Amino acid sequence: MVEISCSVLDVEEENSVKTFYNLETAKIDYFHIDVMDGKFVKKNTSKKMRDYALKISHISNIPLDVHLMCSDVRKYIDDYIDLKPDRITFHIEAVSDKEEAIELIKYLQQNEIKACMAIKPGTELENIYEILPYLHMVLVMTVEPGLGGQKIIPEMIDRVKVLKKYCDEKSLDIDIEVDGGVNDINSTELANNGANIIVSGNYIINSENYNESVKKLKS
Ligand code: DX5
Ligand code: ZN
Numbered sequence: 001m002v003e004i005s006c007s008v009l010d011v012e013e014e015n016s017v018k019t020f021y022n023l024e025t026a027k028i029d030y031f032h033i034d035v036m037d038g039k040f041v042k043k044n045t046s047k048k049m050r051d052y053a054l055k056i057s058h059i060s061n062i063p064l065d066v067h068l069m070c071s072d073v074r075k076y077i078d079d080y081i082d083l084k085p086d087r088i089t090f091h092i093e094a095v096s097d098k099e100e101a102i103e104l105i106k107y108l109q110q111n112e113i114k115a116c117m118a119i120k121p122g123t124e125l126e127n128i129y130e131i132l133p134y135l136h137m138v139l140v141m142t143v144e145p146g147l148g149g150q151k152i153i154p155e156m157i158d159r160v161k162v163l164k165k166y167c168d169e170k171s172l173d174i175d176i177e178v179d180g181g182v183n184d185i186n187s188t189e190l191a192n193n194g195a196n197i198i199v200s201g202n203y204i205i206n207s208e209n210y211n212e213s214v215k216k217l218k219s
Helices: 016-025 046-059 073-083 098-110 125-134 155-169 187-192 210-218
Strands: 003-007 030-036 064-069 087-091 114-119 137-141 175-179 197-200
Touching (some): 003 210, 016 046, 016 210, 030 046, 030 073, 046 064, 046 073, 064 073, 064 197, 073 087, 087 137, 098 114, 098 125, 114 125, 125 155, 155 175, 155 187, 187 197, 197 210
Parallel strands (some): 003 030, 003 197, 064 087, 087 114, 114 137, 137 175
């Protein structure tokens, strides 16, 4: 069974608490917090996302799934430690080498946060292979990071299959999360290919009925 991580990136500030409450009622598994620094990607959502994550942690026990689209990874990890997120994902493109990645992974683990890494569509999948044994999850970007509401890049659906096959061959038990442009039509194939956590933002947020849309993504 797949788990659903709802991106709150495009939740409007007005009525945000009510939206968070309705998402909780719809039985999402995680709140996905899209932190953008204005450097790694154009947009800067750092203030809005910190504010949302704080609000969510006050009203809900649903775990936080923090996605850092940030160049200064350590600084943004520090921004979230007090909120005790379940997991934090940083980008392979944001670190200079394997050593730096492992240092950040250890830092997260010392703080009892699951260490996860994301990969952009244009980065060779093989680049992440040597770091896999240290990771709890890989986030496969299915769109270019930076914006919600984009269309999925179809080639990324196959990428999930390749990654899952590699993990199985190496007996690596790692979560595979997909993020960007996921809806009730492509979610089945993504899950069949090995994704076990599905991020969805606009598909859920723009739907009439959160309970129905979350149920559709899970089935
Ligand atoms: C993109 C973000 C995603 C995305 C999800 O940079 O990481 O989390 O906005 O939203 P939808 O489902 O609307 O693509
Ligand atoms: Zn994201």
